[in-house]
Amino acid sequence: MGTELKPFHVTEGPIEAAPYMEYVTHPGAGAVTAFAGTVREWTNGKRTMYLKYEAYVPMAEKKLAQIGDEIMEKWPGSRVAIVHRVGELAISDIAVVIAVSSPHRKAAYEANEYAIEQIKKVVPIWKKEMWEDGEEWIGDQSYKPEKESENE
Amino acid sequence: MIHLHYFAGLKEAAGKAEEDLSWQDGTADDVLQWAKQTYPAFxxxxxxxxVNEEYVHLDEPVKPGDHVAFIPPVSGG
Incomplete structure (x- = not known):
């Protein structure tokens, strides 16, 4: 059963959208949206070499499942699967995939956006940007490193 | 005894991801105050x-055996 897909999963391996889209597809669905969040090279003028993600895995998977429950309640007839990768990710690697199916397309779009917004608010996953000349945990506003040579 | 979990910047400041703390009775705020004193640089x-993988208010009781995680602002996605 090693190939059985976990619908709310935090994993260290590379991720693909297709298995999650297949997972949520069913005869009652008329639309499937898939969102892939990828690693961006440039952020606010700083070049990222790679990203490090870490998670509180059991709580993160529980929170992803809660987001799925909320979506099924808000958009009846929808199905959801979400996977987030942790570890070191290179530019353009996929960090997160959200697949949502629904009877009609509007709900599939809306629910998918709801999922990524909730992930960014409540799911215990952290991203560290690794630059040529430094590194910083993103979203961690409690940590304020000294700013050096802002004009460079 | 309670089990503490650290992540991101706090994990680096503490130099460890987890540790156990001797514990009889108290609240989440008591645990937070202990951490502030123990890791003053953070x-x-x-x-x-x-507590046990659910966000809590600081007045939440913490009992021996509980898992308490410090969650800095998240940045997944």
Whole structure:
């Protein structure tokens, strides 16, 4: 059963959208949206070499499942699967995939956006940007490193 | 005894991801105050606490055997 897909999963391996889209597809669905969040090279003028993600895995998977429950309640007839990768990710690697199916397309779009917004608010996953000349945990506003040579 | 979990910047400041703390009785705030004293270099201002994998208010009781996680602002996605 090693190939059985976990619908709310935090994993260290590379991720693909297709298995999650297949997972949520069913005869009652008329639309499937898939969102892939990828690693961006440039952020606010700083070049990222790679990203490090870490998670509180059991709580993160529980929170992803809660987001799925909320979506099924808000958009009846929808199905959801979400996977987030942790570890070191290179530019353009996929960090997160959200697949949502629904009877009609509007709900599939809306629910998918709801999922990524909730992930960014409540799911215990952290991203560290690794630059040529430094590194910083993103979203961690409690940590304020000294700013050096802002004009460079 | 309670089990503490650290992540991101706090994990680096503490130099460890987990540790156990001798514990009889108290609240999440008591755990937070202990951490602030133990790791004074880390700014806990925006940190939320989770007990047994659920976010809690600071008046939540913490009992021996509980897992308490310090959750800095998240940045997944």
């Amino acid at each position: 700014d806990f201002t925006a940190v939320q606490l989770a």
